Amino acid sequence: MSVNYSIPRGTYDILPETSYKWQYVLKTFQETAKLFNFKEIVTPIFEKADLFERSVGDTSDIVEKEMYKFNDKKGRKFALRPEGTAPVIRSFVENNLGFSGNLCRLFYSGPMFRYDRPQKGRYRQFYQYGIEAIGSNHPYIDAEVIAFADTFLRNLGLKNYNLEINSVGCSICTQDYDLALKEYFSPHFDELCPDCKKRMGKNPKRLLDCKVKSCQSIAKNAPSMIAYLDEDCRTHFEQVKFYLDKMGIVYKVNDRIVRGLDYYTNTAFEFLNNNLGAQNALLGGGRYNGLVKQIGGKETPGVGFAGGIERLLLSLEQEELFCGKNSIPEIFFITLGKNAQIKGVELIAKLRNMGISIVTEIEKESMKSQMKAANKSNALFAIIIGEEELSNNELVLKDLQVGNQKMIAFKDIGEIKEIIDKAK
């Protein structure tokens, strides 16, 4: 119980009995990516700190108080990545991935790091999966990215989720809207919570998102972003909805969705699961038309999403969906006596070379303890050899589910593969 070195706060080990669930989720994600023709990109776990400071926004909470920052031996400032989009865009720019002229479709997954207070569905090291479609401002692409997310969740078997969308406009509409919000909220300034008072100056849109009741009741009648969209942004939003309708994807417009990262423009969306507790956002994303240029590339539009695997697993558990299976051996090899054990070593190697998954417990000696171990391993068959079998040059193959067994000559072990395949 007492351990000298314990795991850091807000992190966790993925233990052998649950790792297969992760594999199942990631495999489903990769299959969905194939369906939409997105290709994998892998970027480092740390980047220069200012990549995030500039793109995610230096007033955002993520940058302001949640980044794991450190200096290397030469004093360079780095940060453990708190999110996946900025690094992908950095790589896109650095490797000129837009060279073909086609839309660049990328997917990624891996650990992200944020110094948050741990909570249900929230960790300091957490695993995100996400996609980015870079190089088009066509509203169909927004809809396709949303369709990707929807397909993925459906492929996992999930049902208890819903989609909310909004448009936060471009930088020009945002300016107008921010002014309108300030105008609306300033008569109520004294009634706002301390956080919202700060938000007024920096990012008035965040006032809409406040969970404090008194703020909510003030915000209830605040002007809607959608009313302040300019011509282009409004049609863009209408078109996204049009394509979603065509695809048969159900959504709700929620003009209160505000993304916490500064780079978002136009379309913003969230897939929510309201049975998850406070951390109910399963997956979130949107468009980021200014980001590529900001990071140093040519002006290039983009859209994408990211989600957390932990919350997916919570949802899967809640809906009691089977997430694949842990691997089980095909054969458990039992030996009785020294000579049999030596012969066993030889046979096990041969059987593995035939592609049979096989396991033995070399420390256990009695028939009983080995049979118990075989049972616990969930193996399909047991092979048993002892002195008697050795002298007859044969082995016992026992079906552990049915319980019957047959003799097989050593020279005929090729048959075993067929018997196993038939049994499956």
Add this chain to the structure above:
RNA sequence: GUGGUUGUAGUUCAAUCGGUAGAGCACUGGAUUGUGGUUCCAGGCGUUGGGGGUUCAAGUCCCCUCAUCCACCCCA
């Protein structure tokens, strides 16, 4: 960063007013010595998360600390 909650065996949990730390499950071995899952029997000295204090005596009371879980906040 702020609240609250919990921390006892591998695990889930007991332990009355402060008075010898205990059970289920799991695990290991055994039941005429070469056949599993059921049954029966046997096997527990654990820094009671860690440190300090009060007391004749602390798992229990007090302080500090670490961690868990939940919520705020934030977001995926």
